[in-house]
Amino acid sequence: MDEALLRRLTPEVLGVLVRRGADFAAAEDAVQEALIEAVRGWPADPPRDPKGWLVTVAWRKFLDATRADTARRRREESVDEEPPPGPAPAVDDTLRLYFLCAHPSLTTSSAVALTLRAVGGLTTRQIARAYLVPEATMAQRISRAKRTVSRVRFDRPGDVATVLRVLYLVFNEGYSGDVDLAAEAIRLTRQLAGTVDHPEVSGLLALMLLHHARRAARTAPDGSLVILADQDRTRWDTTMIAEGVRILQAALARDRLGEYQAQAAVAALHADAPTAAETDWVQIVEWYDELARLTDSPVVRLNRAVAVGEADGPRAGLAALAELDSGLPRHAAVAAHLHERDGARETAIRLYTEAASLASNVAERDHLTRQAARLNATRPTRRRSGVPETDGGVRGDSGADGGRAHQ
Incomplete structure (x- = not known):
C-alpha cells in the first residue's frame, strides 16, 4: 500500500x-x-x-x-x-481546504489539528501522539473544528497569511510523537507553494528548509541541546541549505518583502557563515530592523538585542534590551548572555538560573541550568555564552513568535 x-x-x-x-x-x-x-x-x-x-x-x-x-x-x-x-x-481544491482549515473562527490548536487531518492526511491517533494528548481529546478537538467549518460559507478568497501562520506553528512543534511535524510542515508548505503564487509562501518554505538543514547538529549524543554557535557545521544539510537560499533569493527578487522572507534571510546569513565567528551580525541587525518594521513585535526586538550585542558589543545589546519588557519570553536568558559577555559573572549566574526556571521545555531548561553551573565552577572568561543565538525566528533560535527552541 x-x-x-x-x-x-x-x-x-x-x-x-x-x-x-x-x-x-x-x-x-x-x-x-x-x-x-x-x-x-x-x-x-x-x-x-x-x-x-x-x-x-x-x-x-x-x-x-x-x-x-x-x-x-x-x-x-x-x-x-x-x-x-x-x-x-x-x-x-487543496488551496480551498487550506483556507477552510485555517479559518479565523477556529482556535489556533484546532486549526493546526484540522490542517494535519484534512490536508496532511494524518490519523487522529498520529496527531494526538504528536501533541502528547489523549486520542479522545484530539478527536473532540477535530470534531468541533469540523463542525465549525461546516457552517462556513466559502464565497470569498481566504487569507494566505492565516494559512502560513498555521503551517509555521505546525513546523514549530518539531519532532514529538511518531510523526515528524517539522518534515510534515515542509511537505505541506511545498504543496501550498505549488498551488498559490505568493512570495511569502516561498519565504516560509525557505525558512523551514534553512532551519531543518541543521537538525542533525542540534543535539549532542546524550540528547542535550547544542547551541547554534557550537554546532558541528559539517553535519548541516548543504543540499537543503542551497535549496532554501535559492527559493529565498527568488522570493526577494519579487520585491514584496514579508516577515517570513526576512526571517529566512537571517537564517541564510547564519547558514552562509563557515564558522560562528564569521557570522555577519551587522547584516543580521539590518534584517531584524526590517522585521521590526514589518511586525512591530517585541520578541523580534528581543532577538535584535542579541544581534546588536554581537555586532556592537554587549553593552550596546544591553541598552537595546533595556527598552523592552522584562516579562518577554527568553528575556532573562538574553540578559544573562549579554551580562556574561560584559564580564558581570554574578549577574549572569542569577539570570541564567532565573531563565532556567522560566524555560518552556526540558532541553532548554537543562541547557540554561548548565550555563549557571559552568559560571559557578569557573572564573569569569570571555568564552561564548550559553544562550541560543538568534537566527531568524523558529523556536529558540529566536523567532517573531517568541517560541522556544529549534536550535
Whole structure:
C-alpha cells in the first residue's frame, strides 16, 4: 500500500466532495471511510485511477450517510445524484481546504489539528501522539473544528497569511510523537507553494528548509541541546541549505518583502557563515530592523538585542534590551548572555538560573541550568555564552513568535 499516495490524494478527494455540496464534516468522514476501503482492497486489486476510485467510493459513502439520516432528508433533495464512473476531474481544491482549515473562527490548536487531518492526511491517533494528548481529546478537538467549518460559507478568497501562520506553528512543534511535524510542515508548505503564487509562501518554505538543514547538529549524543554557535557545521544539510537560499533569493527578487522572507534571510546569513565567528551580525541587525518594521513585535526586538550585542558589543545589546519588557519570553536568558559577555559573572549566574526556571521545555531548561553551573565552577572568561543565538525566528533560535527552541 502506497501510504504517501493516499496522503497526497486525501485533500484532493475531500475538496471534490466539498465542491459538490457536501459539508466539510460529512465529507471528511466519507473520505476516511473510503481510505479504509482502499487500505483493505488496493493491495489485492489496485485501481487504474486511484483518485477517481476514492472520489467514487467517498461520494457513495456520503450519499449513504445522508440518506440514512432522517434529519438530513431536506438536504438530500439538493444533493446531486451520483455522477457516472470515470476519471476524476483535474481540479485541485487543496488551496480551498487550506483556507477552510485555517479559518479565523477556529482556535489556533484546532486549526493546526484540522490542517494535519484534512490536508496532511494524518490519523487522529498520529496527531494526538504528536501533541502528547489523549486520542479522545484530539478527536473532540477535530470534531468541533469540523463542525465549525461546516457552517462556513466559502464565497470569498481566504487569507494566505492565516494559512502560513498555521503551517509555521505546525513546523514549530518539531519532532514529538511518531510523526515528524517539522518534515510534515515542509511537505505541506511545498504543496501550498505549488498551488498559490505568493512570495511569502516561498519565504516560509525557505525558512523551514534553512532551519531543518541543521537538525542533525542540534543535539549532542546524550540528547542535550547544542547551541547554534557550537554546532558541528559539517553535519548541516548543504543540499537543503542551497535549496532554501535559492527559493529565498527568488522570493526577494519579487520585491514584496514579508516577515517570513526576512526571517529566512537571517537564517541564510547564519547558514552562509563557515564558522560562528564569521557570522555577519551587522547584516543580521539590518534584517531584524526590517522585521521590526514589518511586525512591530517585541520578541523580534528581543532577538535584535542579541544581534546588536554581537555586532556592537554587549553593552550596546544591553541598552537595546533595556527598552523592552522584562516579562518577554527568553528575556532573562538574553540578559544573562549579554551580562556574561560584559564580564558581570554574578549577574549572569542569577539570570541564567532565573531563565532556567522560566524555560518552556526540558532541553532548554537543562541547557540554561548548565550555563549557571559552568559560571559557578569557573572564573569569569570571555568564552561564548550559553544562550541560543538568534537566527531568524523558529523556536529558540529566536523567532517573531517568541517560541522556544529549534536550535
